[in-house]
Amino acid sequence: MAVKSLFITATDTDAGKTFVSCLLLQGLAARSEKAVGVKPIAAGTNDQNQNGDALLLQRHSGIALPYQLINPICYQAPVAPHLAAVNEQQPISEAKLDQTLEQWQQLPLQWLLIEGAGGWLLPLDGQRYLADWVAKQQLPVVLIVGMKLGCLNHAMLTVREIARSGCQLLGWVANCVDPDMALAEQNIADLQQRIPAPCLGVVPYRPDNNEQVALNLASSLLRTSGCNTR
């Protein structure tokens, strides 16, 4: 069974990668699709040396996986991972990313959601970016746009750079992180017209019908990737 692997990126940190990934995992489970969310690189841990995003993804995944497999590279300080890597004397190993991706892709799954860290151009060291690894692995990308003033610039910079890298932008999600955003609907319509990939859904601020939002997102994803048109 071939695992469909997606890389989840965003316009910025705190744009909703984890929030939307958990909704997607919930929706895929409701559609009887086995899905797992992983966090290859995390920075910022609790007193058990575990990262909050990775724990949320673990909790929403359709297979119980050990923490180490969900989050193979983890730094204690909640800072840019490549800087934590220097301070904590553990360089970010691309070989480890490659090996872990292979392990994930051998799991009995339909979907693997790989949450990035920060935005698209997350540095791995002085030269490389996580985006280079995503391009090397040819992972299709889903872009989470945190809807707030300034997001049109961030979204279009990211869309251009994803295209330049040679990756496929499978779709994007409008995530309403600011309940007071002026002209939110017009901003979403504007992005729909600019981004050359389908909008997989609009996630309201603190959705009160999580299950329906999750189901709609998963259905759009299945439709977009040609899996199912139900």
Ligand SMILES: Nc1ncnc2c1ncn2[C@@H]1O[C@H](COP(=O)(O)OP(=O)(O)O)[C@@H](O)[C@H]1O
């Ligand atoms: N649609 C939303 N409504 C309300 N809160 C949200 C929404 N999306 C994200 N958040 C909250 O915003 C914060 C940042 O979201 P998160 O998913 O952690 O971002 P990222 O993974 O991109 O850094 C979290 O506290 C999350 O619960």
Ligand SMILES: [Mg+2]
């Ligand atoms: Mg996150």
